[in-house]
Amino acid sequence: MSLFSREVIDSGVAGPHLVITAGVHGDEFEPMQCIHALMDQLPGQLLQGKLTLVPCVNVDAFLSGDRTGADNLDLARICPGDPDGSITMQVGHELTELIKSADYYIDLHTGGTRFSVYPLTGYPLNPDPQALEGSRKMAEAFNLPFIWGTDWRLKGRSMSIACENKVPAIYAEYLGSAQCSQQGVEDYIDGCLNVLGMLGMLQREQPESRVETVVEDASEGSGHMQICHPAPLDGLLTPNYTLGDIVSEGDILGVVRSIDGSQSVELIAGQSGTIIVLHTFSMVREGDATFVIA
Ligand SMILES: [Zn+2]
Incomplete structure (x- = not known):
């Protein structure tokens, strides 16, 4: 039995498998609304490949109105999880399997209840050059003002799993502070559609770049926001x-x-x-x- 719901939109034509997840943390709402909008918009629209949309990975945390679920484990620190562990460990295992099935991966976040984050996309500076180039292209297409490449050695995250499996991947952050910014929802929808367009999965004219700053910092621990x-x-x-x-x-x-x-x-x-x-x-x-x- 699956621990989180997912919507699979299959074009029926060979092509990449893109996975987009929201709600790895339960108190981050723009991502969830973005996924709902994509579920409404995209069926019947894909030119090739397959899209898997997850509106909320961490349902236990969402229902608690909190970043983490009842076991207090941070899903973004315990991947690859454990199918026989506590609820978050089980979800971590299922998320890991999903990421491993992807050719490209986007994980949408915000600052949650207590933090606000400047709109940005980030990726680990993957030692695999092809995966890294893929991540860079996705971040540019996603089109938020700040791009942040960081230490690939950080463990336990969705990005770590993507990195280890050489899946080009980005995460995104957009404000937070226990709010749900409608601008954030819209920018996330546009970002996802841009990546779909860039991958040739959707007919879409790419907008002008809004990227202002690109920082790549490979030093150990860079990108760890909690220290x-x-x-x-x-x-x-x-x-x-x-x-x-x-x-x-x-x-x-x-x-x-x-x-x-x-x-x-x-x-x-x-x-x-x-x-x-x-x-x-x-x-x-x-x-x-x-x-x-x-
Ligand atoms: Zn988060």
Whole structure:
């Protein structure tokens, strides 16, 4: 029995198998609405190949209104999972099998409840040159303003499985903060249609490029969003900058003040660049990522 629903749209003509997933994290909603729109639009439209659409991989997490399900495991850290493990491990196993069946893969995310992310597409800098070239082409076609190539050695993610199996793949991020941005839904629909067009699966005129920045950073740990500028204590975060701002190393990004008010600690930028992730939920726990700079 399948742990998540999927819609398979088969053109009946030989061609690539593209898999698009939403809801690897349960509190990321633009991706789910995007998949629903593609389910409405695409049947009967494909010129070649096969498209598998998954509106919500992590149903347990979605129903909890949370990033993770009841076992508190992060689906994007435990792949390839385990068919005999807890619910998230089982879903991880099923997702892994699906990714392995793909010729191209798109995984749609957002910052969820607590974070906001600058609209971007990312991919691991796959040591396999063909897979890497495929990922780059997909990211360019998807057409969000920021493209981020990162460390391929990160483990447990949907992207790690794609990388190991040499499947050209991208993930996308778009805002978050417990909202569902309609602009985000539309940009995600356009992005997916652009990739389908680029792969020759759909008749589509490619729009003008909106890509502003391409960063490829192969250093170890790059792309790991949860270890950047950790909160020094439990408390309330007041940011001095917002998403997309450009900062220099040494800038004071914000302040975390303890709940009793007795202690304020400044967060100092550890590098120069663009703020691509912001912890928008005011409450932070010690060690939570607050700002990611790329
Ligand atoms: Zn996510």
